Amino acid sequence: EPEVTQTPSHQVTQMGQEVILRCVPISNHLYFYWYRQILGQKVEFLVSFYNNEISEKSEIFDDQFSVERPDGSNFTLKIRSTKLEDSAMYFCASSESSPAPGGYFGPGTRLTVT
Amino acid sequence: KQEVTQIPAALSVPEGENLVLNCSFTDSAIYNLQWFRQDPGKGLTSLLLIQSSQREQTSGRLNASLDKSSGRSTLYIAASQPGDSATYLCAVRLDTGNQFYFGTGTSLTVIP
Numbered sequence: 762e763p764e765v766t767q768t769p770s771h772q773v774t775q776m777g778q779e780v781i782l783r784c785v786p787i788s789n790h791l792y793f794y795w796y797r798q799i800l801g802q803k804v805e806f807l808v809s810f811y812n813n814e815i816s817e818k819s820e821i822f823d824d825q826f827s828v829e830r831p832d833g834s835n836f837t838l839k840i841r842s843t844k845l846e847d848s849a850m851y852f853c854a855s856s857e858s859s860p861a862p863g864g865y866f867g868p869g870t871r872l873t874v875t
Numbered sequence: 876k877q878e879v880t881q882i883p884a885a886l887s888v889p890e891g892e893n894l895v896l897n898c899s900f901t902d903s904a905i906y907n908l909q910w911f912r913q914d915p916g917k918g919l920t921s922l923l924l925i926q927s928s929q930r931e932q933t934s935g936r937l938n939a940s941l942d943k944s945s946g947r948s949t950l951y952i953a954a955s956q957p958g959d960s961a962t963y964l965c966a967v968r969l970d971t972g973n974q975f976y977f978g979t980g981t982s983l984t985v986i987p
């Protein structure tokens with residue numbers, strides 16, 4: 762069964778550094794998403810991406826964040842100048858259409874900012 | 876803004892019991908509702924998806940119902956097993972927009 766993959770599974774970085782989280786969505790999907798989950802809190806929407814541009818973003822997704830689809834398979838989330846409060850699990854998701862019949866979520870990248 | 880609440884926050888049952896997890900949402904203009912399972916430190920596994928026009932969906936020992944007008948969904952797990960121990964999340968998508976709104980989850984422990 763096709764699945765969304767994410768790398769790395771765990772990323773440790775120092776405050777102020779830039780990180781790039783990578784995702785490979787399901788190959789025939791057209792819509793891509795990033796969510797995050799701070800430990801003990803709800804899963805929160807960050808951004809959705811379609812046709813090489815952001816289609817929707819939350820108030821969390823400020824200028825510190827950016828997304829890109831650099832090639833035909835990868836979807837990346839860049840976090841600039843990381844802060845302690847950016848420590849969270851980051852989930853990538855993809856869907857065939859929007860509104861989608863359902864979202865397929867990746868296993869997540871645990872980001873730890875020290 | 877859509878608010879999604881799940882009750883109870885935690886539940887512990889002996890193996891073999893049937894159980895119900897509850898999800899409520901404030902904005903009934905939803906497109907669909909999805910139940911997920913999350914194991915500790917892991918990703919989200921989709922269990923059941925209910926479109927707004929549907930009343931329920933079944934998969935094996937799982938049955939999810941949706942009452943859109945009252946803003947409620949339930950996940951029924953029959954004959955629970957220790958392997959069912961996990962956190963269960965419900966998420967709703969509105970008629971407008973792309974994002975899922977997640978609940979805080981119910982942490983289920985099934986005791987052998």
